[in-house]
Amino acid sequence: MAALTLYHSEMSVCAAKVRIVLAEKNVDWTSVLLNLRGGDAQKPDYLRLNPNAVVPTIVQDGRPLIESTVICEYLDDRWPDPPLKPPHAWDRARMRLWTKQLDEGVHAAVGTLSFCIAVRHELLARSAADQARWVAGIPQTDRRERSKANLDKGVHSPYFAPAAQRCAKLFADFDAALAGAPWLAGEAFSLADVGFAPYLIRFKMFGLGLLFGRYPRVAEWAERVINRPSVQQGVSRWIGDGAAALYEKNRADGEHAFAAILAG
Incomplete structure (x- = not known):
């Protein structure tokens, strides 16, 4: 199992941003797909990871991280090649x-x-x-x-x-x-x-x-x-x-x- 787990949904634009970065970096990840309109993000187990009841959330080494922009910058810092932040x-x-x-x-x-x-x-x-x-x-x-x-x-x-x-x-x-x-x-x-x-x-x-x-x-x-x-x-x-x-x-x-x- 990949060390990084992504909680996401198919049509979430925010989750899609994270999937793009993972693809650019060729990072392996485990998928946990949520049905947002079915209420999956409002369930207690998920709210403990993301109290905003939205996706995405990543979990690495047992630690959750929320907010797609923050996640994308973290992934670029953690896996810097190829870089997705400009050099200047x-x-x-x-x-x-x-x-x-x-x-x-x-x-x-x-x-x-x-x-x-x-x-x-x-x-x-x-x-x-x-x-x-x-x-x-x-x-x-x-x-x-x-x-x-x-x-x-x-x-x-x-x-x-x-x-x-x-x-x-x-x-x-x-x-x-x-x-x-x-x-x-x-x-x-x-x-x-x-x-x-x-x-x-x-x-x-x-x-x-x-x-x-x-x-x-x-x-x-x-x-x-x-x-x-x-x-x-x-x-x-x-x-x-x-x-x-x-x-x-x-x-x-x-x-x-x-x-x-x-x-x-």
Whole structure:
């Protein structure tokens, strides 16, 4: 058994970041796959590892570590070859600015869009009691309130338009950074690109083609990122037929909602 255990789920963008780094480093790991909408992350045994009731969590030598950005930096420190942090201090700072904005706004925005467009339909197919139980199990009050509104109202949730606008700004930021370098933090693929890789795939799944069309330089970079072997191994191969079909079925709703918001 590998010394490192990863608690994750197939469609978690945060868990996917960690799988990409593990693939880049060719590190062996043991998989513990959680059904998030089935409540696995809310069970007492898992909460003892990660009190936030989210994935990913890694456990090494009996010690748990949470927060995907922190985990990715730990893995790069622990297995430094090939390096995923730029060699120069300035570019490392740029890398961390990208992962900081991902953690401090982009992740929540993408989660809102993904949930409102597609994921909520899985929960709406369940009983009202199951839906209420899932919402009640979310430990953070703000996440719980946001999830309830998104579940009930979908693309008409008050959280949807600000999330779409946040992603529009993100694409403009991508374009500005890529005007001067092939990768987000400079001349080499880094943890900045790793961090956004699963989100680029998710953007395509839920209907952000409008923004890729608006920014050809971003579209070209996204294709290079998505086609990288570690991203294929850490993200694409984990997208099951059911999830792909769920997003495909509801993508047109996302496209129409985005177009209306970004036009207005």
